[in-house]
Amino acid sequence: MLDDRDRKILSLLQSDGGMSVAELADIVNLSVSACSRRILRLESEGYILGRKAVLDRTKMGVPTTVFALVKTARHGDDWLAAFHRAIANIPEIVEAHRLTGNHDYILKIVLPRVEHYDVIYKQIIRQVELFDVSASISMEALKESGALPVGYAV
Structure with a gap:
């Protein structure tokens, strides 16, 4: 079952998948290790399927x-x-x-x-x-x- 911190972590990772665990932990008021454990749990439970970079379509030549x-x-x-x-x-x-x-x-x-x-x-x-x-x-x-x-x- 997800709590508000889990939801906040998911929301933050969607907006910036490259955000460091330390930054996430600070925003959701957790220690780095506790935040890291939550991220690992969210991945193992299938809430986080992967991470990817969002490319600039104009620079990629497909606007x-x-x-x-x-x-x-x-x-x-x-x-x-x-x-x-x-x-x-x-x-x-x-x-x-x-x-x-x-x-x-x-x-x-x-x-x-x-x-x-x-x-x-x-x-x-x-x-x-x-x-x-x-x-x-x-x-x-x-x-x-x-x-x-x-x-x-x-």
Whole structure:
């Protein structure tokens, strides 16, 4: 069961995964060793799955975001496996979600420029048959924290 200090540690690590244990301990009013033990427990219990660096997309050369909405007429295991393989091997596809409603999948694609979307589109359709794909270009990211709310954790 998590307490308020655990939640604070999780929140702080989401905002800055490189924060030292000493800094965390100071903020949550724990000794360094007690804070370190809590972090290890949070990792072993699966609350913390890993740590990663957040890269600057402009400096990485992929400032453009396109969301592709995908419809398929096929839902069999073979098609699904091929679709998973296709999107897994395209690094520009940074997120993929199966949906309810009018579309089957949404892909978040990061690109050097919007014209590069056609390259990604062709990579996908060479590997799997799609019924329909429509794409929308993100004009502005209003929120991209990636941080999860910690208040619901049990």
